[in-house]
Amino acid sequence: MRRIAKRLFSLLLALSLMLSVIPGVAGALPEEGFRWAQGAYINVVLSMGGGISEEGGVYEWEIVESDGFGPLPDGLSLTPYLGTTETVFQILGTPTTLGAGSVKFHLAPEGELHQSSNYGYDYILNYEIFHEHWLVFNYDDNPAALPAGKVGADYSAQILAESCGTPIVFSHGSGELPPGLSLSNSGLLSGVPTAEGTFTFQVNANVNEAVSAGVSTNEAHIARNSHGFIVTIGPADTTPEKITVTAWKTDENGAPLAGATLRMEGITAAGARKVYSEVSDANGLVTFEVEPGTYTLYEYAAPAGYNATDDSYPLLVWDVGPYIDRGPSWNPDRYQPVTFVNRKIPELNKKDHFAYMAGYPDGTFGAVRNMTRAEAVVMFSRLLNESMALDKDYRSFAAYPDISRDAWYAGPVGFMHQLGVLADYTRGGPAFRPDEPVTRAEFATLAAHFDNLTLTSTNQFTDVASDHWAVKYINSAAAKGWIVGYSDNTFKPEANITRAEVVTLVNRILERTADEAYVIANAAKLPRSYTDVDRSNWAYFTIIEASIGHDYMKQGAGEVWTAVYD
Numbered sequence: 001m002r003r004i005a006k007r008l009f010s011l012l013l014a015l016s017l018m019l020s021v022i023p024g025v026a027g028a029l030p031e032e033g034f035r036w037a038q039g040a041y042i043n044v045v046l047s048m049g050g051g052i053s054e055e056g057g058v059y060e061w062e063i064v065e066s067d068g069f070g071p072l073p074d075g076l077s078l079t080p081y082l083g084t085t086e087t088v089f090q091i092l093g094t095p096t097t098l099g100a101g102s103v104k105f106h107l108a109p110e111g112e113l114h115q116s117s118n119y120g121y122d123y124i125l126n127y128e129i130f131h132e133h134w135l136v137f138n139y140d141d142n143p144a145a146l147p148a149g150k151v152g153a154d155y156s157a158q159i160l161a162e163s164c165g166t167p168i169v170f171s172h173g174s175g176e177l178p179p180g181l182s183l184s185n186s187g188l189l190s191g192v193p194t195a196e197g198t199f200t201f202q203v204n205a206n207v208n209e210a211v212s213a214g215v216s217t218n219e220a221h222i223a224r225n226s227h228g229f230i231v232t233i234g235p236a237d238t239t240p241e242k243i244t245v246t247a248w249k250t251d252e253n254g255a256p257l258a259g260a261t262l263r264m265e266g267i268t269a270a271g272a273r274k275v276y277s278e279v280s281d282a283n284g285l286v287t288f289e290v291e292p293g294t295y296t297l298y299e300y301a302a303p304a305g306y307n308a309t310d311d312s313y314p315l316l317v318w319d320v321g322p323y324i325d326r327g328p329s330w331n332p333d334r335y336q337p338v339t340f341v342n343r344k345i346p347e348l349n350k351k352d353h354f355a356y357m358a359g360y361p362d363g364t365f366g367a368v369r370n371m372t373r374a375e376a377v378v379m380f381s382r383l384l385n386e387s388m389a390l391d392k393d394y395r396s397f398a399a400y401p402d403i404s405r406d407a408w409y410a411g412p413v414g415f416m417h418q419l420g421v422l423a424d425y426t427r428g429g430p431a432f433r434p435d436e437p438v439t440r441a442e443f444a445t446l447a448a449h450f451d452n453l454t455l456t457s458t459n460q461f462t463d464v465a466s467d468h469w470a471v472k473y474i475n476s477a478a479a480k481g482w483i484v485g486y487s488d489n490t491f492k493p494e495a496n497i498t499r500a501e502v503v504t505l506v507n508r509i510l511e512r513t514a515d516e517a518y519v520i521a522n523a524a525k526l527p528r529s530y531t532d533v534d535r536s537n538w539a540y541f542t543i544i545e546a547s548i549g550h551d552y553m554k555q556g557a558g559e560v561w562t563a564v565y566d
């Protein structure tokens with residue numbers, strides 16, 4: 001605990017003056033006189049002992065104010081003491097004013113104080129009232145730790161002390177100050193550090209009390225103290241200044257959406273790969289604080305009940321702010337906050353178990369054949385609760401250069417695009433590539449848009465890297481139990497998906513399970529069968545569930561068929 005040792009002292013001084021009783025002789029107190037501290041209690045006793053008059057009479061005292069002699073200092077008083085064997089006077093009180101001077105006291109036998117007498121004596125008291133001198137540093141520890149600093153960064157720390165007067169003058173004592181820093185007379189340690197390390201040093205402080213009081217420059221009046229300090233200077237801060245980038249999230253009607261996750265992913269100016277991830281607030285605002293660099297701004301996950309958009313924006317973030325990257329042949333435009341629009345997740349029809357897959361004219365199902373990208377989109381368009389309006393032309397929504405208006409899939413692709421379920425399915429656009437086989441990763445991505453995205457931090461499969469373009473969709477589908485990998489815990493994301501794998505995944509999404517007992521008992525009467533798929537095929541019941549419409553009743557996790565139809 002910081003203790004201020006403020007010395008309040010009472011001066012008790014008794015002087016016995018052994019003088020010959022010679023009329024008219026002036027007695028002087030010691031030349032140095034008395035030095036009293038302002039605010040301290042004073043008790044000065046002057047006595048004449050041994051019988052100062054032959055008659056043993058009593059003497060009286062008074063203060064003579066003339067010829068340059070003044071009264072006692074403010075706060076002090078003279079009290080005469082009368083006695084038969086000695087004569088005593090007492091000065092007591094508490095000085096209240098700084099100053100210096102002399103006081104003359106006159107001594108005479110009782111009754112003769114103001115008469116002409118050979119028994120009058122004069123005594124002179126020289127005095128000085130000064131500040132009580134004390135100075136302490138305001139720190140518990142010695143050395144005391146000052147705030148740490150960093151090379152190249154402005155530093156400032158004020159040394160704190162208290163004293164009986166002002167100003168306190170500080171100076172550097174022993175030990176090394178951190179290079180680049182200096183100590184001012186007012187105790188401010190400041191500058192720009194130029195070297196790392198831990199530095200221990202001494203700081204001296206003093207106050208010339210007499211100078212403050214305007215009394216004298218007597219060296220004895222100076223209050224002094226010193227204290228140790230320690231400062232640690234760390235390495236230069238190499239973290240670049242962050243730049244603010246904002247974006248907005250709304251639904252298709254322009255209402256703000258909270259809970260959407262946007263990301264800025266790219267390379268900093270220093271060459272480090274960075275991914276910044278932020279969530280929209282109640283006003284739909286997303287705020288990033290990013291280092292300068294080159295990034296892509298995109299939506300990573302939509303709020304519950306919505307599909308994320310596949311919009312993305314290449315940004316150049318400089319010290320002066322963010323810019324849209326238009327490519328090397330264009331001047332970048334100053335970035336203006338963009339808005340990502342989400343649409344609600346369309347509902348799949350899980351109630352009506354109609355046939356959503358069919359075989360080929362030759363009577364085969366083609367279980368190991370692949371499905372094209374257009375076929376996958378058209379299939380899902382038929383599974384929605386919301387059907388395409390017969391009086392609406394959706395082909396204009398299919399704004400892909402490789403889809404003609406007269407293509408059989410143009411309407412369904414446009415319908416699904418305006419519902420927002422094709423995000424990332426057409427990665428690397430603008431081409432749709434309708435006739436290319438759909439891969440397992442692409443199909444998982446398409447399917448994931450018909451339910452809330454389940455984000456996981458752990459990859460489900462060993463061959464799906466954390467930076468794979470479809471990793472969040474694959475992990476989400478796996479977390480829901482829609483997809484399973486192979487026995488070696490791989491998923492083979494770039495392999496083309498087979499028709500048997502398609503119906504397996506879709507049945508799981510629709511929560512459809514074939515009534516195996518019914519199918520076996522009524523095999524000859526089923527409205528559809530396939531020459532290339534029999535009961536020995538692992539996907540037989542799954543394919544039948546998808547290609548034969550039926551009425552059913554739920555029974556636990558399965559179902560009981562009550563009727564079938566084409």
